[in-house]
Amino acid sequence: MIYFNCDYNEGAHPEILARLSATNMEQTIGYGCDEYCEEARRIIRRECQAPDADVHFLVGGTQANATIILAALRSYQGALCAQSGHINVHETGAVELDGHKVLGLPSADGKITAQQIDEAYQAHIHDASFEHMVQPKLVYISQPTELGTLYTRAELAEISKVCRANGLYLFVDGARLGYGMAADSNDVFLPDLAQLSDVFYIGGTKLGALFGEAVVITNDELKKDFRYLIKQKGAMLAKGRLLGLQFSTLLGEKYMDVASVADIEKGAKNLYMKGGYHAIRQANQIREALNHKGITYLVANDTNQIFPVLPDEAIQELSEKYCLSYQERVDETHSAVRICTSWATKQEDVDALCEDLRRLDI
Amino acid sequence: MIYFNCDYNEGAHPEILARLSATNMEQTIGYGCDEYCEEARRIIRRECQAPDADVHFLVGGTQANATIILAALRSYQGALCAQSGHINVHETGAVELDGHKVLGLPSADGKITAQQIDEAYQAHIHDASFEHMVQPKLVYISQPTELGTLYTRAELAEISKVCRANGLYLFVDGARLGYGMAADSNDVFLPDLAQLSDVFYIGGTKLGALFGEAVVITNDELKKDFRYLIKQKGAMLAKGRLLGLQFSTLLGEKYMDVASVADIEKGAKNLYMKGGYHAIRQANQIREALNHKGITYLVANDTNQIFPVLPDEAIQELSEKYCLSYQERVDETHSAVRICTSWATKQEDVDALCEDLRRLDI
Amino acid sequence: MIYFNCDYNEGAHPEILARLSATNMEQTIGYGCDEYCEEARRIIRRECQAPDADVHFLVGGTQANATIILAALRSYQGALCAQSGHINVHETGAVELDGHKVLGLPSADGKITAQQIDEAYQAHIHDASFEHMVQPKLVYISQPTELGTLYTRAELAEISKVCRANGLYLFVDGARLGYGMAADSNDVFLPDLAQLSDVFYIGGTKLGALFGEAVVITNDELKKDFRYLIKQKGAMLAKGRLLGLQFSTLLGEKYMDVASVADIEKGAKNLYMKGGYHAIRQANQIREALNHKGITYLVANDTNQIFPVLPDEAIQELSEKYCLSYQERVDETHSAVRICTSWATKQEDVDALCEDLRRLDI
């Protein structure tokens, strides 16, 4: 079985394992206060051009989302997001467990607009019963979204402007950030996120770390006592250095040459972006094969997630050899599936899939 | 200013105040364990034909909703309801505060269908990522709904059947139950609710009590330790007898003649239904005046809430004399308002409003 | 059965019922925004000499405690209090339900000291693992305490000073405040509480209201959005005027003469203090009878709660005629009980109890 169902089927960049082994018996203090974490923080602040940012390392995305939202909201406040947003759909109510309502906004492509946010906020404050309703206080967006789409820098700037005008925090979930930053159409980079949002994270789990998300807080209001919250959420890793070491390996330029890498990506100055470019290149090959067959998409995008609409028989046939992710029924005989590439996708697997797509009788 | 904005502008049926005064200096034990509460429980069990039901008295609706849902759900479970449901819109996230997600279903008239519920449940259990999603476990409906519409007995029976087949609790919010039971089209009465739901409540606040909702639990699974939950939610009234006395006065036949009442309603054997029939009669007079002008409704119904769509100028004009409740914008020049009648609505006020509606230049 | 078990066995001051009846059919807006609430707020601000205080009316004490603490704390912060504090013992974990830990401090008499508070705070901030521990952020005390004892003005000032020095909120639960202010030894009055605490409440339920606690917020940080929290906690009474009317009746000077009252207390310029002085006078008669028999107390105090240590046989004998509240076992043959007087205690009942106490064979 060849897995294209998600972007976390393999372990980690070999360099990460090599460094874990090389440093294994060193003694460090725990809970993220060690030198490996400090190094990763320095790299991240520099890459984000945000020298005053607080940087924390958490193990996973749901944990990061819930902890950040808990830090930002008082109990009667809620998080605006696309109805398809991860916090609204795929976290088993983690945000609600901590007492907060997720306020879903309609969205066809996984994105929400500055106008939607403004209207939701204005509707709230002008409602005669506003005190009987959850107060919008934070906007959650994903870059790329759960449907692989990207906000442009202009869209992000507009959202940021509306948020700041209305006193809303802007939080960007970057679980797949590297796959967004590597996309052809992308014009949003780390310094943009640091400048335009109040808090965001750089996803590691899906981009070649064993696990880990690097939370970058630029708004001072959200910085205070954040480590208490990490601990309370059960998200403070005892051997915190494992996270620091992984992020310095992914984002630090000097770790690009630890392993013998022949084909360094144009422009990819670290493993994080190298993995991103690799996944996009592989995804584009699959898109080409799909396009050649005239296959349409549930939502079009140019990141590492592809959502083709296929006849149910074709899906069944492909599923004998490939693990795909079922997305949703489109009509009585067609469904959308998700095909993911990643930092680890093998050319031979892509070749096989493309060949089989071309052979499909559709 | 004449108030038609809601159904809780006045105090209580005078009989309630008379009995409060007559019993004022009696000493009773607290927290709902007194003889007044016991009498009210006996009356309610009899009226519901539910001799084994547990009956608890809470002060208000939001409190009752949150306490019942807390009793029914484990943390990862959620409540299905119409997107317009009170728990989803007008309780400032009270359900979420206790850790539970409200799972809104689309609805044009405030009602949801058995089919919607079944589809939501089936979609959950058949989703490959079901453990990553909130598990539907309770269905919340209001009778009448927030838009004044009513479930028929057949609809309720079908919903009940789907719930039981899928292991979902059915909870009916009866904050305005009396106004539903008094409507011409209604065929759902207390024994139906007791038989078809797992828990429901008989609203007192909006039907002539100073305050109070009588929660009726028929499903044994929801009975255990409910009083702990009432206390934990800050909902256990020290002088609990105030609630028992009010409900026995509203629902007991013998309290109909405490005050000199000339016009006992046909069929109204207690103050609760007398107040219900009165409000419906008044509402129907207003509907007649609206219909005469050819005015349409946001949603049509025959209970005590009327949602006419009016020109904005007309609303402004009426608002100088009447307090109405703004509902929503319909188009650039029209909005829907809510006009409520109640057990306490005066004929002279209805006459004045009808006269003014007839005079409107529309 | 004669009830001395608590101070909420009866209804309300007859003047309250009279005013409820007199205003019953008036129409007002809901949720505490009516003129009755405004009048009560004006009276309370004046009595507290706190013209900028926010005043909110809640139905009960547990509800008030939980709502205030929810307003004051972030999730990882906790409330310091005596281990015997109501929030720690008798609220079924209402504070914990909202996510906060109660940090109990040892106390023999229901009081805690400024030194204890300071030590707890210093211990926290100087612990190397402070981020792994709940951060103390609020101090909860009761005046009088659950054991009937009183803080002196000097003690309260010292606690206030320590709290302000350490950034802790000081919250005073005044569920029985009137019985404290009426005690011979008391030197803490409303302006003192307004000046020295950040938030406190004036208890109505136990002092002759049907129900109700008046929350007085003097610290601006706690004022913001408090009404959202009231609603989210299910604590916003629809017919809010019932609370306003009761507090204006209790605290407004002009309502002293609504009923024909012959024996106005020396210094009692409102019903609230009149009820307080009455209860203290009755309690002191009972104390005299107990003292005459050489009976000792679990904790000595001069408020309306008396905690005599009695032989178990005596308790059993008294319990045939009187409802007392069992407090705790003292030794193999003795227990402490609680005897409460109230605004409503009848002289004849006190006489009977004193007579029976004198006759006890101990």
Add this chain to the structure above:
Amino acid sequence: MIYFNCDYNEGAHPEILARLSATNMEQTIGYGCDEYCEEARRIIRRECQAPDADVHFLVGGTQANATIILAALRSYQGALCAQSGHINVHETGAVELDGHKVLGLPSADGKITAQQIDEAYQAHIHDASFEHMVQPKLVYISQPTELGTLYTRAELAEISKVCRANGLYLFVDGARLGYGMAADSNDVFLPDLAQLSDVFYIGGTKLGALFGEAVVITNDELKKDFRYLIKQKGAMLAKGRLLGLQFSTLLGEKYMDVASVADIEKGAKNLYMKGGYHAIRQANQIREALNHKGITYLVANDTNQIFPVLPDEAIQELSEKYCLSYQERVDETHSAVRICTSWATKQEDVDALCEDLRRLDI
């Protein structure tokens, strides 16, 4: 600096890293449903002699504790534990965040007794105000305790009996279980825990895993829907196989010889126990040095945590070379510190510490 402050200063058993590297580019499904987790589950069920147990792998201890307690308790129920219990002291209120009160019982040595538990339960159910108090429903103990002490099998059996008689769940936190099972005095092994408790976990983080705790649920009531809870708590690791692989390496016999190990412990048939025996042997050398100087202990035990009471000057002197953990002040000139050994402690470091202890001028 030589670290004796805790047992998680280093990385992992080299065999773990070797296997992670060897399997790195394999593709597996996520979230703990892969074959590595299945293998680990089989090993654990066999070692526990509990073929029907559910086994889940979580990343850390606080996370495991909170998730298990959330699974076990309804909102008004609480967890009995020693006041020194980890959930009561060092988890920043993680249990309270999910709505539950921790009910601390006094304890001098970190242990609680069956009698204490029974008395707490009996006191609750016989209190007239029981519904106003948090209901004890779960007992949390640690083996070894936070003070390094151990429950004997007889003590554990007695606690288990009391719990079952009173309907309380027994939950054993085994964060340091291997150091308990390797102690000379220990007679509690995995099958005992599986038989006597309802749920426990085998700690990996402190015993040579990079991270991870293996939760073993034997009571069917706690099994249902546990994976929903793991996800909701943000505790479901995407690359779940990392946990499975670590636990099979630690607990599977066949992984003992992956690395060239000369000195396999007598009786240690897997890396988990090998690491445990190693730590105990090192700790005992340090104890010998302390005993030789006549140094006393805050609490005596024979596991891997040592709590000597030392003069403050001695602590200061040792701290220049060794990182110790400050425990508490004992008197004006003495404090207790914690010295930890672990699976990774080097003989040369122990030798150095022992030598320096012998040289201390005390």
